[in-house]
Amino acid sequence: MPKPISGIILIRSLSTGGAERQAIEIAASLNKRGFNTAIMVFYGNGALESEALSKGVRVIDLKKGGRWDLFSFLLNLRAIFLKERPDFVYSLLTGANIIACLLKVIQIGRAHV
Numbered sequence: 001m002p003k004p005i006s007g008i009i010l011i012r013s014l015s016t017g018g019a020e021r022q023a024i025e026i027a028a029s030l031n032k033r034g035f036n037t038a039i040m041v042f043y044g045n046g047a048l049e050s051e052a053l054s055k056g057v058r059v060i061d062l063k064k065g066g067r068w069d070l071f072s073f074l075l076n077l078r079a080i081f082l083k084e085r086p087d088f089v090y091s092l093l094t095g096a097n098i099i100a101c102l103l104k105v106i107q108i109g110r111a112h113v
Helices: 018-032 049-054 071-084 094-106
Strands: 006-011 036-041 058-061 088-091
Touching: 006 018, 006 071, 006 094, 018 036, 018 049, 049 058, 071 094, 088 094
Parallel strands: 006 036, 006 088, 036 058
Antiparallel strands: none
16 A cells, blocks of 8 residues: 655644634645645644644644744754655745745755645
């Protein structure tokens, strides 16, 4: 049996909002179709995180310490990204889109961004 296609949906957090709900619905729907999709957030413990978990969506917290926590954030992002080895990355909203572009430029792993 072939390995399922894996993906990461990158978003700042799972606080209450439309893009956050969209991320949960996309991940849950893909997982029901046999994909292995997780949501990766900069900041954990958002209001909608429990909803994502209840729908069987894994949430990966990058544990960003604040606005200026860039060095440890990027090191953590790199380590988790190399461990997960996603086939694709889908980002939502400005901050996550910028990080996704950075991932594409430095070509960590093999994901299509």
